[in-house]
Amino acid sequence: MRTVIAVDAMGGDHGPAVTIPASVDFLAEHPEAELLLVGLPDVLAKELARHNPGPRLTVVPASQQVGMDEDVRSAIRTKKDSSMRVAIDLVKSGRAQACVSAGNTGALMGTAKFVLKTLPGIDRPAICAVLPTRKGQVYALDLGANADCTSEHLLQFAIMGACLVEAVEGKARPTVGLLNIGSEEIKGNEVVKAAGELLRKSPLNFYGNIEGNDIYKGTTDVVVCDGFVGNVALKTSEGLAKMLGDFLKEEYTRSIFTRLAAAVSYVVIKRFRRRVDHRYYNGAALLGLRGIVVKSHGSADRLAFRTALTRAASEVSHGVIERIGVEIARLNELGLLSAPAPAPATGGEEAAA
Template identity: 60%
Template sequence: MIRIAIDCMGGDHGLPVTIPAALNFRDHHPDVHLLLVGLQDQIEAQLASARSALGRDRLEIVAATEVVAMDDPVEVALRRKKDSSMRVAATLVKDGRADACISAGNTGAWMAISRYVLKTLDGIDRPAISTALPNQKGGVTYMLDLGANVDCTAQHLLQFAIMGTAMVAAIEQRQKPTVGLLNIGEEVIKGNDIVKQAAELLRASPLNFTGNVEGNDIYTGVVDVVVCDGFVGNVVLKASEGLAKMLGSFIKEEFKRSPLTLLMGAVAKPVLGRFRNRVDHRRYNGAALLGLRGVVIKSHGSADAYAFECALKRARGAVANDMLSLTTQVVAQINQSLQTPAESTLTRVDAGANAQSSHGDRQ
């Protein structure tokens, strides 16, 4: 049974989104057990108004008496609301009562709380938010950080590259995932000082660093992992969502111009529907907070029930794929090779993601 702790209070909409999503998700996944965290009365009320044949099966309410507001400063969320639904959800993971936790609430607070409660992996200073974006090759590109860290050093960017590599190695079972550094040009001379320093660190590392990539490369799929600071990543992600939405509405507009184009639209409807579904950004909802000693998922604050359910699926998938222990292993491996002479590190990384035994041999 996969146990997921849900902060039911978070997000722009809170319970009217999280509870219906949780119920639907539970109904369709017989292997999950959900811990609904939040204000008990309100959760009860929402559950009472919802319909599901399965009743309270594989559902459990875990009471929390406080709620982190979307505009609470991190310090308030962390220091003054010690019984918040976020804090309780993360603690359930720490105590082993849940395998993963999820919130659609205030990103900064969710990051700070999960980091405080669960701690980061050895060699990782700050967790990073990562998600998989569809690319032109029909695969996905992992991008991080997407908003957890707004002021990054070169060392942080290197750590993001390590975490991204570890995640792709773990989830996609790829031996040496390629890493690109997001920049304003492919040439080495481009970019600000931090990005230039990060490129040097990456070149000296055992990671499969292919160099700078530009904004369009996120979608061409030239690399497996795109690394950037959280400010840039967040803006790019949201701009992409905004653009996709706008293009969708442009298509609709064009088909609505005249009776004739409406007819053409009716003919093409099945194809357009498949296209719309394929690019629906709600399907990509649910980003992982990497670098923590536990599976922590962040849903978009504005998620509707469908999007929140997609994020729940992602939490389930991370647990089912054993993402945490695989990622932890690979991070430890890379960090260790960073501390050994260059020749041996290269051999070691060639051995790749699941070379845990050879890693042991060398100690």
Template identity: 60%
Template sequence: MGGDAGLPVTVPAALQFARRNPDTKLLLVGDSTAIRAALKDQGGLGRDWYEIIHASEVVAMDDPVEVALRRKKDSSMRVAVQSVKDGRAQAFVSAGNTGALMAISRYVLKTLDGIDRPAIATVIPNQKGGGTTVLDLGANVDCTAEHLLQFAIMGTALVSAVEQRNRPSVGLLNIGEEVIKGNEVVKRAAELLRSSGLNFHGNVEGDDICKGTVDVVVCDGFVGNVVLKSIEGLARMVSSMMREEFQRSALSKLAGLVAMPVLRRFRGRVDNRRYNGAALLGLRGIVIKSHGSADAYAFGCALQRAHEAVQNGLLDDTARTVDSLRQYMQAAKEQQDSPQPAV
């Protein structure tokens, strides 16, 4: 039910996804009458790729977290998260209200052992042709060094599982040449990361995200959110200015026509719809957040991300990584605490 457009986006995306993934069954959670009507529109009725779970309420995009959590107990969002909790679904994808989604997921699913706070991670396209995973993107505004370490663990597990990459490299977002290099939290986080056994590359700067210097970039939720939105803002400006220039005159339009195949390929490379689907990490269940403004193609990419996360065992992977790191650090601590030999 969520997102700026709702069913006209989510239902066609689900149908296309089901065609690509005949092994998967989709649970469509929300107003059953409306869902059935949308399915009928798309010619998707009468096959067994889906099941509808009715929910009588909807969390609005501007509902405060408290309203979503306390007063709408039969919202499609709550019912869908519950279906993950109950093991009825292996993952949940939503284009709805991010704050509400995080709060409900955390309340219903709980966090993994060793994780204090869940984080939101997304992928930003980089120059190397792949994507850089960045977290946190707004779930946690004031973070301690330990939280940043936990984000690094979760990001490592995500990239290992979804992109099948062994020991992905982790960078800590910091500032460069300017007067004071990073605040106290970031400095301490760097120390923790260096002794964590993760593949820690060191500090990175803002431009390293698009350079693709590391696989995972870790930062607090305030910084991550502002960076993501700033980048999106620039991308929108660039594409709208380009469109304007190619439509300025008859001659420009003609040039645009000639350059069309090149421009289309270029657009394909910088198209961030491919990377739609931010992961809510650190929970005992897989929850993927689609951009509210996603179209059917983008929402389908978010569904695909959820599918990959399930197939590649993201949950077990994260739990295992957290656990082994805990043991590692415990052992390091005991070694440190044990009486020194009297040399």
């Protein structure tokens, strides 16, 4: 079966100028894939004219756009024909198996929840991203969808993260770490302590508490935290990496001599940058929905957006949603999950953080 991915071609800081060339690159690499490019037809046509997209790229028209700062309510209520909404609708209708957007996170999560609904047994979808570590990479969630979480939510995140790693990385029984402020069981706030108890009882391969420095050490395959903590940790990392990069650049461009040192170090610096280049880690999974949705960084360039498309294709081919469904059902039978709350009718309209 052909993998069909809907692309919100208007989303992100650069819109079609990035999403279209990235789509063309992706198709060249994935001969089994097909893309549905959603957006304003005129705007897309102009950019498409510069490329040779071939027959596996189809334009699906949408007359509106969701702004990068637009409120989720406004996006859902007044932008029913936005490129973002139409891309998600294509997943809902089954015409696409996944959608990718670099649009604003809150609107994307809110609209996806509203249109696709959550999986049975999952109260709240979570944002799961991949980060580089000393040993390889780690999947961390939630990175910002849920500012207030219960211990049950953290357990659900752990299940979803483990299923994703098992499916996409082909790793059996991935280790799960609970982000905390100490390794002892008594450490942490009340929610995290209770989540630790739930995780110890669960059939997951629970490593135990981990601390912030364990994320980049690669201590576990999955890191679980609430969306507030995860978002702060992620953005703090971005800020620190940017500062260190700027400082290094400043020192290397300080004088003619340091510029010479930079020239001599060219290969070293290039290899170093490649190892931590966030573009190769772009594309966060919105997990827990009845459909695959991947969020690209808003500032993604051609390479980064292509990575996000590849991630969506990988989730499709590895049946991530089905695996999460099976695992949740198994834990439900074991009585390890609280009864799934019925999806609230207005759930999708709540502001996602």
